[in-house]
Amino acid sequence: MASEPSPPGPAPLGSQVHAAAVNGDRSTLVKLITADPSLRDREDQFGRTPLMYCVLADRLDCAETLLKAGASVNQTDHSRRTALHLAAQKGNVRFLKLLLSRRADWLKKDLEDMTALHLATRHASSKPLALLLKHLGPGEVDSQDKNKQTALHWSAFYNRPEHVRLLIKQDSNIGIPDIEGKIPLHWAAHSQEPSATHTVHCILEAAPTESLLNWQDYLSDATALRRG
Template identity: 25%
Template sequence: AEMLQGYGQLDIREHQGKTPLLVAATANQPLIVQDLLTLGADPNATDHRGRTILHLAATYGLPGVLTAVFNSGSQVDMETRDFEGLTPLHAAVLSLNEVTQQPACGSRTMTVPARDRLACVQMLLQMGADHTSQEFKSNKTVLHLAVQGANLALVQVLLELPSGDPRAFVNMKAHGNTALHMAAALPPGFPQEPIIRGLLAAGADPALRNLENEQPAHLLSPGPASEALRQLLKRSRPPPLASSS
């Protein structure tokens, strides 16, 4: 790292647009990451896909790299978008969903890769990532992504975050659908029911309609297995959201 600094090449790029900092992050070398940042490497450098060090750590589940960035005191942009329109927090949630959905994760016990990725989500939130940010392609927040991934542990983490208006967050729409719409569309059984109950407890409004004029209850699977949830959604009617004016 000091040699690169001596030659004024701390931010030199290789063939995929990665600086030494991004190469060290991808190789999961937190000590080198911290050295490079201490010597003045650009903490917001991006590769040929627009990914910063935060995106890479989030995508590959590298909490040690995030710790190194945090400990360095570098001024990193938590809301930088890659070329897919994703913030590092979006990338972390998508990566967590991917490993959680693998067949080997059929049990409710969280694997090491899943734990590392959940740790990345929690660290990004601790570092100031905005959980209400919407990705560009479909306007989903991390709550929408977590619900779509049937990721109960992550949904619970997100619903417990401090927020100025938690009901406004839980009722945000992505192309017309709230997180409750997406939960109702999940396969019946575990973890659909606890996700729906958690969303309702956080203030999700089952009366809201999507662009097809459907309420969440309309998206439940037909049959007796969903009847209890259908009745629950019909009974749950939170007071109207406060006006933003």
């Protein structure tokens, strides 16, 4: 007669600490990192730490516990993203405030050379972007990704007029060409959404010059004005 299969053993401590973070189980989290402080920055197969999972699962109290215990705020996963990248991607203002208060480095770039500022442009709400802008130093607003695109390019692409206004107010350069030769105006004018005219106007108000309107990209002779 075949023997009964033995029950599975306890999950590895690394798995347990990630599970506690995801589930918001603060008491288990405290118990684990107190017994073994190295667990506070333990990476899983994606290179993600418990702090990163707190961001993904919106477990602010567990994140505060980890940070108070000395968890690294700027550690990166296999995509080179930090907890701040993830908070910006999710548009989670509470987490952005917490991480920035713990000296999270918003200038860190992921594998696509994107910063948290780039990722914050994805959200309809301008609050995540506005919060990050308060932490910028001179000349930092125009950090470029691997396609030479700034947060202003992405705001124009996503048709976010309020984001565009905020970035221009922060002295973002409206004339920077990306890898295709496109300036933010090209991306705004290329949008099929009727509301894109607002985004276009925001950019034109900043520099209503003939040279800007006639800036031609490297791929065709079409100007931003003709695309509109």
